Amino acid sequence: MNVDVLVIGGGNAALCAALMAREAGASVLMLEAAPREWRGGNSQHTRNLRCMHDGPQDVLIDSYPEEEFWQDLLKVTGGLTNEKLARITIRGSSTCRDWMRSHGVRFQPPISGTLHVARTNAFFMGGGKALVNAYYRSAEKLGVQIRYNAPVDSIELDNGRFVAAHIGKERIEARACVLAAGGFESNRDWLRQAWGQNEAGEWPADNFLIRGTRFNMGVLLKYLLDAGADSIGDPKQAHMVAIDARAPLYDGGICTRVDGVSLGVMVNRNAERFYDEGEDFWPKRYAIWGRLVAQQPGQVGYCILDSKAIGRFMPPVFPGLKAGSLPELAAGLGLDEQTLMRTIGQFNAACRDGTFDHAILDDCRTEGLIPPKTHWARPIDTAPFYAYTLKPGITFTYLGLKIDEHSAVHFGGKPSANLYVAGEMMAGNVLGKGYTAGVGMSIGTAFGRIAGVQAAKAAKAASTGGKATQQGVELAAV
Numbered sequence: 001m002n003v004d005v006l007v008i009g010g011g012n013a014a015l016c017a018a019l020m021a022r023e024a025g026a027s028v029l030m031l032e033a034a035p036r037e038w039r040g041g042n043s044q045h046t047r048n049l050r051c052m053h054d055g056p057q058d059v060l061i062d063s064y065p066e067e068e069f070w071q072d073l074l075k076v077t078g079g080l081t082n083e084k085l086a087r088i089t090i091r092g093s094s095t096c097r098d099w100m101r102s103h104g105v106r107f108q109p110p111i112s113g114t115l116h117v118a119r120t121n122a123f124f125m126g127g128g129k130a131l132v133n134a135y136y137r138s139a140e141k142l143g144v145q146i147r148y149n150a151p152v153d154s155i156e157l158d159n160g161r162f163v164a165a166h167i168g169k170e171r172i173e174a175r176a177c178v179l180a181a182g183g184f185e186s187n188r189d190w191l192r193q194a195w196g197q198n199e200a201g202e203w204p205a206d207n208f209l210i211r212g213t214r215f216n217m218g219v220l221l222k223y224l225l226d227a228g229a230d231s232i233g234d235p236k237q238a239h240m241v242a243i244d245a246r247a248p249l250y251d252g253g254i255c256t257r258v259d260g261v262s263l264g265v266m267v268n269r270n271a272e273r274f275y276d277e278g279e280d281f282w283p284k285r286y287a288i289w290g291r292l293v294a295q296q297p298g299q300v301g302y303c304i305l306d307s308k309a310i311g312r313f314m315p316p317v318f319p320g321l322k323a324g325s326l327p328e329l330a331a332g333l334g335l336d337e338q339t340l341m342r343t344i345g346q347f348n349a350a351c352r353d354g355t356f357d358h359a360i361l362d363d364c365r366t367e368g369l370i371p372p373k374t375h376w377a378r379p380i381d382t383a384p385f386y387a388y389t390l391k392p393g394i395t396f397t398y399l400g401l402k403i404d405e406h407s408a409v410h411f412g413g414k415p416s417a418n419l420y421v422a423g424e425m426m427a428g429n430v431l432g433k434g435y436t437a438g439v440g441m442s443i444g445t446a447f448g449r450i451a452g453v454q455a456a457k458a459a460k461a462a463s464t465g466g467k468a469t470q471q472g473v474e475l476a477a478v
């Protein structure tokens with residue numbers, strides 16, 4: 001055996017783990033399922049990471065203290081989070097940026113728009129693609145071996161200990177291993193099975209689009225769960241955004257997202273509203289709309305806006321349907337005109353005068369309407385009108401492997417001595433449900449770095465014949 005640490009995956013969590021393990025002196029081999037040109041998993045589509053900070057810091061304004069970050073997580077997950085692991089994520093997000101810069105990642109101030117994240121999120125210059133490219137360059141420079149087109153299909157275990165990974169007939173041994181192979185969001189059969197059939201006899205998952213990579217098939221997640229690894233999370237929980245129905249099946253990325261929902265109304269195929277479009281700020285709510293649309297007939301929704309909304313949200317890549325009147329818009333969308341006119345009429349009549357301000361939870365709301373629109377409610381009355389047809393876009397799934405603060409995979413409640421996991425494969429420990437923008441990269445960065453350090457230690461212990469121990473680990477350092 002000549003490799004200390006084997007890292008399986010090729011996105012942010014894998015790269016963070018590989019770099020940290022290498023910096024700790026381990027020899028590292030990374031196995032990425034994708035070809036080189038598609039490397040980087042979902043991480044290549046990202047734009048930012050959520051960061052705790054106690055005062056203004058380079059691209060971040062004001063402060064975003066630990067407690068506020070924690071309360072935000074608690075709120076969006078409805079308490080389905082592990083506080084210890086969540087706080088490790090939060091604290092890790094405050095110290096990681098200098099390390100990221102040392103590997104070539106650059107940051108920029110956010111663009112303005114509906115996300116309101118100048119205070120909480122640090123944006124990557126050039127987006128996630130530039131981030132993964134910088135990490136790959138740095139990894140190569142440091143001597144991390146990287147193999148592409150290397151989909152691992154099984155793991156050899158000995159009583160919870162990692163022994164080897166298999167790619168077909170090839171067997172690759174290592175002293176320790178980090179799993180960072182994403183969720184199962186690209187596996188349409190598994191999604192179909194998880195979501196099942198609804199009362200109308202539909203298979204909702206058949207209408208999902210996958211926002212990111214096609215390579216996150218959950219092969220190793222399934223393998224480990226079948227092998228008795230402890231699991232966390234519900235297979236139906238995921239980060240799901242309502243995206244333009246014209247988006248491609250895979251890799252549509254962020255430009256297919258439609259951020260105008262909180263500025264207008266959403267109706268289903270029956271031309272009826274189904275949820276409060278103004279419940280909270282968009283970064284705290286955008287990831288619930290995929291699930292809401294998935295629960296509608298035909299898994300389709302229609303975002304309807306008037307000209308007052310234009311210029312107030314990031315323009316999606318596909319232009320919306322434009323019409324001079326609401327009946328014309330109904331015809332263009334194939335919706336029942338009478339019902340749509342009634343829905344919009346009732347909505348308009350219920351809007352109470354207020355002072356519109358999209359940057360705060362303003363007092364423009366409906367009265368006596370079910371469901372209500374609790375902020376930014378203004379009548380849809382100013383031509384031209386616009387509409388976007390939306391489908392559920394799955395970003396990543398939350399079913400994962402249960403971990404402890406050392407990122408070790410557990411079997412029957414016991415941590416493995418040399419098998420670790422990071423990123424989407426364990427994000428469900430922190431995110432039982434819900435989402436707040438940028439926390440996916442905070443989780444992957446914090447636990448990728450921890451997993452890399454732990455794997456290097458375990459490898460060192462194995463090579464010196466000692467027993468790998470979790471004691472005395474300097475978590476504060478990562």
Ligand SMILES: Cc1cc2nc3c(=O)[nH]c(=O)nc-3n(C[C@H](O)[C@H](O)[C@H](O)COP(=O)(O)OP(=O)(O)OC[C@H]3O[C@@H](n4cnc5c(N)ncnc54)[C@H](O)[C@@H]3O)c2cc1C
Nearest residue numbers: 010011013033041042043047048152212423424438440441
């Ligand atoms: C469109 C889009 C935008 C997003 N924007 C943001 C954002 O701005 N901020 C944020 O925090 N989060 C964002 N996310 C979520 C974010 O991408 C994830 O939380 C994060 O990237 C997960 O990192 P990861 O390394 O766990 O997974 P990934 O980056 O998906 O990496 C998984 C890797 O594993 C490889 N792999 C899979 N199976 C195998 C196998 N069997 N063998 C070998 N390799 C395998 C894949 O090829 C891939 O390289 C976004 C996601 C999408 C899809």
